[in-house]
Amino acid sequence: DSGVTQTPKHLITATGQRVTLRCSPRSGDLSVYWYQQSLDQGLQFLIQYYNGEERAKGNILERFSAQQFPDLHSELNLSSLELGDSALYFCASSVSREPGYGYTFGSGTRLTVV
Amino acid sequence: KNEVEQSPQNLTAQEGEFITINCSYSVGISALHWLQQHPGGGIVSLFMLSSGKKKHGRLIATINIQEKHSSLHITASHPRDSAVYICAVRSTGNQFYFGTGTSLTVIP
Numbered sequence A: 001d002s003g004v005t006q007t008p009k010h011l012i013t014a015t016g017q018r019v020t021l022r023c024s025p026r027s028g029d030l031s032v033y034w035y036q037q038s039l040d041q042g043l044q045f046l047i048q049y050y051n052g053e054e055r056a057k058g059n060i061l062e063r064f065s066a067q068q069f070p071d072l073h074s075e076l077n078l079s080s081l082e083l084g085d086s087a088l089y090f091c092a093s094s095v096s097r098e099p100g101y102g103y104t105f106g107s108g109t110r111l112t113v114v
Numbered sequence B: 001k002n003e004v005e006q007s008p009q010n011l012t013a014q015e016g017e018f019i020t021i022n023c024s025y026s027v028g029i030s031a032l033h034w035l036q037q038h039p040g041g042g043i044v045s046l047f048m049l050s051s052g053k054k055k056h057g058r059l060i061a062t063i064n065i066q067e068k069h070s071s072l073h074i075t076a077s078h079p080r081d082s083a084v085y086i087c088a089v090r091s092t093g094n095q096f097y098f099g100t101g102t103s104l105t106v107i108p
Helices: none
Strands: A005-007 A010-013 A019-024 A031-038 A042-050 A053-057 A064-068 A074-078 A087-094 A109-113 B004-007 B010-014 B019-025 B029-037 B043-049 B052-056 B059-064 B069-074 B083-091 B096-098 B102-107
Touching: A005 A087, A010 A019, A019 A087, A019 A109, A031 A074, A042 A064, A042 A074, A042 B096, A074 A087, A087 B043, B004 B083, B010 B019, B019 B029, B019 B083, B019 B102, B029 B069, B043 B052, B043 B059, B043 B069, B069 B083
Parallel strands: A010 A109, B010 B102
Antiparallel strands: A005 A019, A019 A074, A031 A042, A031 A087, A042 A053, A064 A074, A087 A109, B004 B019, B019 B069, B029 B043, B029 B083, B052 B059, B059 B069, B083 B096, B083 B102
8 A cells, every 4th residue: 555545446437427536645745646547648647736736737638627625635527538538547646846756656546438 | 759768668587687777858857757567557656866876675776867868777687576667757847758668577
């Protein structure tokens, strides 16, 4: 157990639907990162939050949104789902907003859009 | 063009061999990470580097900022080292770029 908790572990949903992925960071970590890993695109950075504020933004689609709550857990919302959104979604956390520290990854949520 | 290039893409080694995986990048970076992903999918952060060299057990990571190059070495490789190793950089523009990974298989 890395200390980063992601739920659910697996999710199967239909095209056009909306889902919410949840991440609880390791105790004491203030930064949360979201990544998408698909077979054809590999790992891609989506977004980073630090202590509730958006810190960095990557290749996140407009149909996707995220937030970090006062208790530091984060949610990634995916809407108007398409087949191509099927992927592993990882959350990672770190203690700092700056890149001087390593990350701890969660075990991922496997999303299948049918 | 990918901002991060890794080589080799696939690597098969005999147990006990010394292994080197290379990573070259084209952007200015604030940090470089080496990640390990096991067949089950979980990702472990092995090293974060901004300069020099780090060692953890049988793993050694080096970075040459001037040459924009990093290497991950595994000494005395073991079948449990079989995994995909991914090089990732955080650019000075606060973006993350990932290599496509090196799939390592260590044969007993």
